[in-house]
Every structure is written in C-alpha cells, then in structure tokens.
Amino acid sequence: MPGFHRLIDLPEEQVSDKITRRVLSGDKAMITWWSVKAGAYAPPHSHPHEQIFWVLEGRLEFTLNGETRICGPGDMGVVPGGVVYANRFLEDSETIEVFGPPREDFLGVAPSMAAFR
C-alpha cells in the first residue's frame, strides 16, 4: 500500500461484535488501529510477528510473558515474536498495534481473529 492514505478512508473491518480494525501495511511493517469495546478478551496466544502496541484511549489488562499490567493512554509495549500475551479490555478502548513483519492474515478479505472472543 505505498503512497498517501487517510485513516478515515481505510476500510473499517468488523472483526467481532466488540472489535473493529483498520490496517495500513507496507512490505516490512504494518500499523493497525483497533476500536475495542469493554469486555473483549484475547486469551494467551502468540504469533511469530513482533508486535508493538500503544494505548490511545481506554483501559485494558495486558499480560505479557507472565506479567500483567493495567494499561491506559500512553502505555505501550514490545512483544517479541513467539512470546505469549493476552489482553482483556476493561473500558472501550482505542489502540494501535505495529507488526513486523506484517500480519499476512490481516490482509485477506475475511476477518481472521480466531483468538479474539
């Protein structure tokens, strides 16, 4: 997706009843914008892609490599590839996640978020 874009023009994908996502990807990295309702939960899982998250609004419980923290605006973290993490959204939240390399499963037509409930 080289070139100029506008966040508002990126398709907003309905991932579940509580989660929508926008995606902007290059070949090496990807930014994803998440709008998540309170109560959404991702049980412990991992993926080979490195992930950097940044909480813009809201509040969630993030468990990373066995350590659990309550994260709010301005909180962030680096999840190395293969490391187990989980999160539970305590409030309606807005977050971004950067993946390196891009999550190829986020580039398909159909939502692919089996880990989210």
Add this chain to the structure above:
Amino acid sequence: MPGFHRLIDLPEEQVSDKITRRVLSGDKAMITWWSVKAGAYAPPHSHPHEQIFWVLEGRLEFTLNGETRICGPGDMGVVPGGVVYANRFLEDSETIEVFGPPREDFLGVAPSMAAFR
C-alpha cells in the same frame, strides 16, 4: 526494548532546535514520535528502511516519489525503502513514523539527523 513502556518515560531527544523525538524499538520494527516546530524542513532523501507515517496534529507538506501533498491530522503514507521523500512543516506538528527494519542510527546516543535542517 521488549516489555512494557510508557510514552512519557521514553527519553525525549532534542534532534535540532525545532525537532524532538521519542523512540520505541523492537528487532523488526520501530515507532518514533516526533514533535516538530513550523519551519523544519527535510530536503529530498531516502533510506533503505520502509517508513509509515501518521500525522497526529499540525500540518506539513510531504513530497513522496515526486507527488506533493499537504498533510494534516489523520493523513498518512507508506514510503517504501529507497524511495525519495521530503517534508516541510507548515505548523507545529506531532507525527509518528514506523520503520521496518528499525533505524539503527536512531538507537545511538547522539542525535543523527543530518537530513533535517
């Protein structure tokens, strides 16, 4: 920099009289937060790292592969590695840039932004 972080705790590096930067890096990708005063200018340049930018606040003129656009909040773009770009900040601005792979020259102790004036 695996694990939890807070944006406010990341060192704010004075890159020039008009530019400060915060950096959070993994092994595959890096997020950088930029506070830039009106008048800062980066002449045409390129780097092998792919870059994705997102304007949070302010206004700048971004030239990407020969096309110039005025970018404001919500505007963004993907700059493939090796592609020439330039930018001129028209207002005090807040932006983020994601690099894949990480800019190793942003991880040193000393600021390294010869391209910026």
